[in-house]
Amino acid sequence: EVQLLESGGALIQAGGSLRLSCAASGFTFNNYPMSWVRQAPGKGLEWVSYISETGHDTYYADSVKGRFTVSRDNSKNTLDLQMNSLGAEDTALYYCARDWGTGSYYFDYWGQGTLVTVSS
Amino acid sequence: DIQMTQSPSSLSASVGDRVTITCRASQGIRNWLAWYQQKPERALKSLIYATSNLQSDVPSRFSGSGSGTDFTLTISSLQPEDFATYYCQQYQTYPPTFGGGTKVEIK
Numbered sequence: 001e002v003q004l005l006e007s008g009g010a011l012i013q014a015g016g017s018l019r020l021s022c023a024a025s026g027f028t029f030n031n032y033p034m035s036w037v038r039q040a041p042g043k044g045l046e047w048v049s050y051i052s053e054t055g056h057d058t059y060y061a062d063s064v065k066g067r068f069t070v071s072r073d074n075s076k077n078t079l080d081l082q083m084n085s086l087g088a089e090d091t092a093l094y095y096c097a098r099d100w101g102t103g104s105y106y107f108d109y110w111g112q113g114t115l116v117t118v119s120s
Numbered sequence: 121d122i123q124m125t126q127s128p129s130s131l132s133a134s135v136g137d138r139v140t141i142t143c144r145a146s147q148g149i150r151n152w153l154a155w156y157q158q159k160p161e162r163a164l165k166s167l168i169y170a171t172s173n174l175q176s177d178v179p180s181r182f183s184g185s186g187s188g189t190d191f192t193l194t195i196s197s198l199q200p201e202d203f204a205t206y207y208c209q210q211y212q213t214y215p216p217t218f219g220g221g222t223k224v225e226i227k
Contacts, residue, residue, distance in 0.1 A: 045156075045207055045218040061215055095164060105216035106154050106209075108175065110164035 002026040002109045004096050009114030016086050020114055022079040022096030030054070030074040033099035035107060036081050038092035048094070049081060052102065063089070086118045122146050122210050126219035132227040139195040141222045143208035148188045152212035155184055155193045158221075159204045167206075168193065198224070 008020040022034070036048040049070040050059040058070050069082040079096050093115050097107035123146035133139050143153065151171040158164050166175045168184040171191060181196045195202055203226055208219040 044220045045209070047216045047218075059214070093162065097164075100169065105211040105214070106152075106166075106169050107156075107164075108166045108169070110156075110166070113162050 002098065004098065004109060004111035006094060006096050006111045006114035009094065009116045011117045011119060012086060014087055014118055014120045016118075017082070017084045018086060018116060020081040020083065020094055020096075020116070022081075022111055024077045024079065024096075024098075027098070029072075029077040033102055033104075034070075034072060034079045035097050035099055035105070036070060036079075037095045037097050037107065037110075038090075039095070039113070040089075040092045043092075046092075047105070050099065050105070051079070083116070086116075088118050088120045090116060091118045092116060121215060122149065122213050122217050124208055124210055124217050124219035126206075126208055126222050128222060129220065130223040130225060132225045133198050134227045135198055135200055137198045137227075139198050139202075139224060141193045141206055141208075141224075143186075143191045143193070143219050145189045145191075145210055147213075149210045149212035151187050152210060153184070153186065153191050154209045154211060155182075156207045156209065157202075157204045158207065195224075 003025045005023045035050045051070045055072045067085045071080045093113040095113045096111045098109040100106040100108045125144045127142045153171045155168040172184045205221045205223045
């Protein structure tokens with residue numbers, strides 16, 4: 001069974017940094033690209049970042065480019081999101097999601113999410 | 121970016137009803153459209169990919185159709201476990217974008 005478990009969410013002051021993690025199990029992690037998708041309170045879904053199977057290719061939404069960094073450790077089956085210079089607009093539930101295939105951006109499995117609250 | 125517009129934003133229906141949700145893309149996306157279900161406990165579940173292909177373990181009462189810019193998700197006979205919010209998403213063009221969601225509530 002595919003499982004994705006996010007952690008690291010917290011209440012943090014504006015301007016601060018936070019690192020989210022996602023632990024993957026139930027599939028061959030290094031065969032799949034991964035993404036982060038977020039959902040602001042009461043709002044819809046917003047794709048945030050993508051990382052290829054090897055970690056060599058990364059992409060970001062314009063709203064986070066230059067502030068967020070995605071990485072993965074295929075030896076530990078973990079996905080991370082380093083978030084810097086956080087603002088109130090980054091308050092959201094952050095999901096990690098498995099991409100169906102290279103560059104597909106179709107997300108076939110999702111985690112439960114971890115909540116990031118940025119106070120101004 | 122491609123804008124995805126869902127309608128209605130919410131609807132009330134009874135168990136056994138046929139429910140249709142519409143998703144419109146601001147430009148053509150061929151058939152690169154997915155549907156997701158979100159329940160109040162926050163879990164997101166993939167339902168349909170490439171417009172009409174059911175993800176494994178999704179009940180056959182769910183179906184999807186459309187092409188180009190106009191797409192629909194249909195639940196043929198609404199069940200109690202189907203009360204949730206549904207999102208469409210295009211993955212034809214980077215960046216991937218989602219619709220605003222349709223909340224299906226109990227009448």
